[in-house]
Amino acid sequence: MTTMKIVPCVSLMLILVQLGCGGPGERDSWLTDDPVELETIDPQGQEVTFWYQHSRERETELLALIGEFNRTNPHGIRVRGEYAGGYNDIYNKMVVAIQSGTVPDLLVAYQNQARAYYQAEGIVDLSPYMESERWGLTQEELDDFYPAFLQQDRYGDAQICFPPNRSLEVLYYNKDWLAEMGFEGPPSTWQEFATMCRAARDNPFSKSPRPSRSLGFMLDIDASRIASMVFGRAGDLYCPEEQRYTLDTEEMRTTLRLMLELMREGAVEIVGDDHGDQAEFSVGQVLFTLRSSSGLPFYRSAVEQDGVGFRWNVTNPPYSGDQPVVNVYGASLAVGRTNPSRQLAAWIFLKWFTQPEQQARWVTASNYFPVRKSTAVKLDELFERSPQYRSAYQLLQYGKSEPAAAGYQQVRRLIQNSVVAILDGENMDRVLRQLEERANRTLLDELY
Amino acid sequence: MTNRITETLTAWIFLAPALLVLTTFGLFPIGYAVFVSMHQWRIRKGIFIGLEHYQRALGDPQALVWLAFGCLFLWLTVRYRARIRQVLSGSPIGLVVYLLLLTGSLWIVFAKGLTVMVETGDHRLYNGLRVTAFYAIGTIPVQLTVAMLLAYLLFMSLWGKGAFRLLLFLPYVTPVIASAVVFRAIFSPHPASMANRIRALLGLAPSRWLYESTSVVGLLLESLGWSQYPSWIDAAFPSLALVSIIMYNIWVYIGYATVILLAGLSAIPKQYYEAAEIDGANSWQVFRNVTLPLVSPTLFFLSMVAVIGTFKAFNHIYIMRTPGARESVDVISIAIFDLIFEYHNAGYASAIAFILFAVITFLTLMQNRLLGRRVFYG
Amino acid sequence: MAKGVRQHRIRTFVVYGGLISWVLVSCFPFVWMILASLMTRGETLRRVLLPANIQWGNYVRAWQDAGFGLYFQNSMIIALLQVTGTLVFSLLAAYSLARIEFRGRGVIFACILATLMIPDSVTMVPNFLTISWLHRNTPMTWLNNWPALTIPFMGNAFSIFLLRQFLRGLPGELWEAARIDGATHFRFLFQIVLPLCRAPLLTVGMFTFIGAWNALAWPLLVTNRPDWRPISVGLQKFVTEAGAEIHLQMAGAVIATAPVLLAYFLIQREFTEGISMSGLKG
Structure with missing residues (x-):
């Protein structure tokens, strides 16, 4: 066991080796933000990978919704939902994905995690997509969102993630x-x-x-x-x-x-x-x-x-x-920085997912709260089944975030x-x- | 000569597969982490900052120099104690000088070194080291003593040795995720939890166990009616939450230590005992002069494994950690995890990991030098 | 004579009293786990001690909810691959470190031990980067496949260390005799040492099996789909963000623990023997 002496020498050696060879690439090429005209991008046939933490009943309903999107969307976009572990596991996977250039198209993220991803250029600002004439939200749709929910997911001038539901x-x-x-x-x-x-x-x-x-x-x-x-x-x-x-x-x-x-x-x-x-x-x-x-x-x-x-x-x-x-509060969805067509495809799914019809199905299964006010009219069945949910729903107007x-x-x-x-x-x-x-x-x- | 070359070649061929994997997935990440620790590094690499993370964690670099100097001085004093006393031979002055040097170097280590470093350095690092030290000190001696006792009982038993060995070992082979969750429920503060039911049987009020950040000594003093005890007591002893985790750790590893010690006991030749009996030694003397020296290599091995194990312990502490325990169970590996996952600061976490690396290496070396020498290899 | 008998009785009492009480302590949590897994949810909420009616159905529900079927199979394959690889690699390396004299042996051994001293949370990220580099630059599919799940663990410092301890304890005469017969190290290792190594190899195999069976963070990192995910991922699905279902969680834990305990019961004699031998020589 006297050989243990060598350990410090070896570590020193390793330090030198590392200093000599330097780390991985400084800034990967896929990060460059060419000013692409959003309106001209074609999301046709894109594959979208979606990392989430939901399990059991919530996962079942989410996958059913994804299946419906895949069947019905006019662009032939295919979303693939993947259970990626708990919130910490998703963070872990995202950290390595950013460093190896393999980020998913869509992922669940808490606001502070999204901020870290955004600073590391792993996710994109969604405001251009929201404002786009062809792909974005109309003023009417935008007003339908609870403003506080969207506000929670902003960082500076950027919309770094987007609320799918709240609690x-x-x-x-x-x-x-x-x-x-x-x-x-x-x-x-x-x-x-x-x-x-x-x-x-x-x-x-x-x-x-x-x-x-x-x-x-x-x-x-x-x-x-x-x-x-x-x-x-x-x-x-x-x-x-x-x-x-x-x-x-x-x-x-x-x-x-x-x-x-x-x-x-x-x-x-x-x-x-x-x-x-x-x-x-x-x-x-x-x-x-x-x-x-x-x-x-x-x-x-x-x-x-x-x-x-x-x-x-x-x-x-x-x-x-x-x-x-x-x-x-509640975790949101962020769009990974992949390429313009895939990013757009992810946004199209996100927009579809927050539309009142889908929101109603999602919150009925998950007992989360919808992010758009007009969802309420479609929730009669849930209100009927769960008077407690109705009571809580009436409190949404008093929402304030941390x-x-x-x-x-x-x-x-x-x-x-x-x-x-x-x-x-x-x-x-x-x-x-x-x-x-x-x-x-x-x-x-x-x-x- | 050719023989020598073939030997070396064979050795390398045999080593190649394991070494390839170990270099790629064991050593490379260590080197990479050194590289990370010298940069601002959240998710992506930032600017190079050299040793700034280390300085930030350890505190005043001047104090670090003092610490190193004090340690060197201490080592020299102890190493050459015979020489020092010889030079001033005969007179008691030698002893006085030696004691003065000793206290002097200790003063430098603590007053000029450690105290200043703790004050100026990162609280999480030093709290982590303190908790890790409690954890190791609370675990290893108790574990070895109880295991020695059990091994001795097993050694004396005439039947059922195999069955006992089998059952004692169960906790060790159980997946940590399963057993730690069970212990979390057992040590819950609820009055109907297992640990509190046992307390109730003894006529005691329920305790908060994993939620208790007060030190065990503090709790003892409180139960004796002295609730205004000085505050340093809570800093100087482990919390009840940590002690609960220590109990889990002992529960898991005792079977392992017992079985190894049993083998050590069984390997002692019978003649030694017979000779001792002829000399009329009582059982304590036999234990002290025959058994203990002869199992000392085994004990030494176990303590080495335990030091590395306790300093790196993570999974079960992570599962059993509660908000009520505050920082009293945050060992270094927990602090590192938090830095990566909550503070998103991989660079700084890597620096702390290397400080841990240095501490483990230092302790293992010390253990080798101090204890290794006392081990009796027959 | 009478005194001798009494002393003997006292001794028996102390020995078995001590052993049995510790066995109770070490088995108690298992009893708790099994009892909780057989309760209704109501009973766990009321914190009763014993289930009124045994609920075997919990196991069926846990099995289905967690989708244990596929995960079980995956874990088996991963564990077996990992055990085989680790045993071959570690035995060769340990033999070389224990029985062959060559320059640099000490340095290599120290390097191997150094890998034990860094927490996993720090090495996980660089290891993933390496794997994804290999995935892109070698013909083998690493990610979402068995190589990423098994190969990084095949060089295991602790396994090498344990086997080296054992091999160092073998009498030198064996090798001398074999050498006179003109045996190479390779032949010596496979014909003479290997049969002697049964117990330590099973021990190391058992440790590797446990490690593979319990891994969670790394498998989640290198897989994106259930096809290669291990059983602990299934167990994790019971840890929901909003409600406690202790009975199902415990049933899941029993299911996930059972194979490890079964493997241990099958080889326990060799296992304890192998473990015993590791601590004898410094």
Whole structure:
């Protein structure tokens, strides 16, 4: 084992070798953006590869839609859908694809990932396609989109990705339990929310299998949950005018103070298993949960088939401003930088996919929310089947999105750590001050 | 002479296939990562920045020089301790000088080197190193002690050796994705989780396990009624979340260590024990003077494998990591993963990976020098 | 005499008490996993300890939902190819490192060990770039095909290390005798060493099999279609973004674990024997 001595020498040698030979090509030829006249491009017969993360029921419906597009589109475009793993796997695949020049035509991307791809010239700006006379959207169509959704996917002057669907962060509540305790409906203010949480702690739900455990709310440690609660107090995490994070605010403080207080009183707990709050909600051990509306089908089957069975619904988180504010988010679709004909073909599919007919089918199967307002008229069946979906749908108008600033992914992690620190009993002033300072540092120095 | 040439030629022919693959997929990526670490590199290559990433991660370069100097000084002092004391022979001055040199070099290492580096360097790197150190220190000695005990019991058993060996080994061959998910559920903070049911049996309140970022010592002090303990205690001991992960790690690897140690025990010739018995040694003396020295090569081998293993551990920590644990379970390999996938910064992540590489190499070398010498090869 | 018997009894008690308690600890998570896989979803939500009625149907559903059929077959082929390749390559390399004296042996061994010290997340990207270069510039189809999934793992430092440890322990007289008979290294390796290597080879084979069976990130990177994807991809489909289905997830985990455990039961004697021999010489 004395041979281990050589390891450092070898690594040094490798460094030198690498320095000598240099890396892969500086800028690949396929990247050059010739000013092509969009109107003259022919997308006839192009193959489009589409990487997504959906599995099981959602995948089945997506593939059915793709099949229909392939049969009916007038250009003979063929889309091939490919399951590419989870969001991280897709990022991973895209990173290597950009470096080896083999990007897919269409892929699912979060806004921060899309920004990274765009900066690395792996995806294209969609605004020329949207504005194109021949291929683009009419003013009428454009107005049909919820403006906030399109806005979320912009970066500077570029439309770096395009929304296929969205989700809302909603408050799930147990209607029967509320009625048992003599409340008429869900809380509209934070004060009411706290009262109901305390009441739930003292009055276990009649159908609960374990009455010794009775909670008002379970807090999932995630920046989106915190954002929702801050939004509900008319606050924000980011100030676009000053281009800085605002995390050490009164809204943040009252949010955390309330959580801390309710936790100490035993009315609130932190979620400790994957979807543990959903599980406890379905057996009547927790009154409220705050989660994405995309969980609706899971809540429905959990409560109505596998849980203890009760009436339930969703609503906006409590609010203290003039009207509710609901956090809206969701991954989008980006078009890979391939060649003009393929890019156009991908856009044609994207445009087709967001048309109301297709949107209606997609959201019916996935329980996501459509991105175009006119889809609503085609959703009667879904509304009928899922009154909860209808309730959530009515909240779309109150949508507000989390910061689209650079490096928000890092900031999310920072927020989560700080929230846990405060709930663990650390000094709130100090932790929040540090949080804001660090978050703003990521703006200056996005690289680290 | 021809013989020599044929020998060498045969050796290279035999090595060729494995070496070809290893160079392409093992060494080349290391070299490539060095190249990446010297550039601004998010998804594509940016400008060349030399050692800037390293400096950013490690902190003040001056402190690094001090650290290296202190280590060199320390090494010289220890290496030539006999000489130093000989020069000033007889008088106690030799000892005093030696101790002074020792404290002096340690002071340089810590006060001028490490402390400044930690202050000026990247928090994630140093937190990662700290957590990794807890992880290794918490795992390896316990694992080896329990494995030694089990191996001894197996060695003494008369029947069922094969069956026990079979069952002890099960955790090691189970896919990590499956077993880590199970442990995540077992160590959940829910009052009805397995770990909390066991606590309830002992009459204890439920614990937060994988969600607990407070150190185990801190929790102990709290349970003894001292909730205002000094804050350095949480920094100096592993969190309960990390300890839960350590327990998983021990669970997985104990069978492996036991079986290897059992083989080591079985290889000890009977005469040694008989001779010890004739000398009237009690069982502890037999263990201390016969068994332990004779299995020391095996223990050494196991500790080497464990050091490399714990420093690179990733999959199960990634699965068992929770937001509640904050940074208390973020070992270096987790920090590297975050840098690549959340911060989109491959250049910086590669630099950190090389610092890890250097640390593992250094530790393996040290282990070889310090422990390797004590190993008794019969 | 009576005292001797009592001492013997105490000893038996301590030995078996200790062993049995650790066996309980090491088997407990399996019991938990199997129990959870046999519950209804309602039972997992209520966190009961035992299923009221055993739900074998979970296995059928998990099998169908994850599309395990194809993945199973893929994983088998990938694992077997990888095991064969690794064994041949590693045995040759280990023999050369252990039994032949030549210049540079130490450096090569150190280089091989160096590959163990870098986290996989860092090497994944450059390895993909290499594969895609090979895909474009050699006649073989690498991506979406077995070469990308198996060849990069055929040179495995740990396998070489384990086999080298074993080969170094072989008595030198064997080679001396063979040399007098005029045997080459090649003949010596295949006629004399190979039959002796059964246990260590099975051990290394088992490790490779486990590694191949569990791989997830790399196979996803180098394949775009299900035709060559392994079983862990199927398992991942139960990790949805919106709901917990522990019973199906555990049924899937049992299905994915079963072949590894089966392989282990079949060769466990040689496996433990092979493992035992690796740690004896420094």
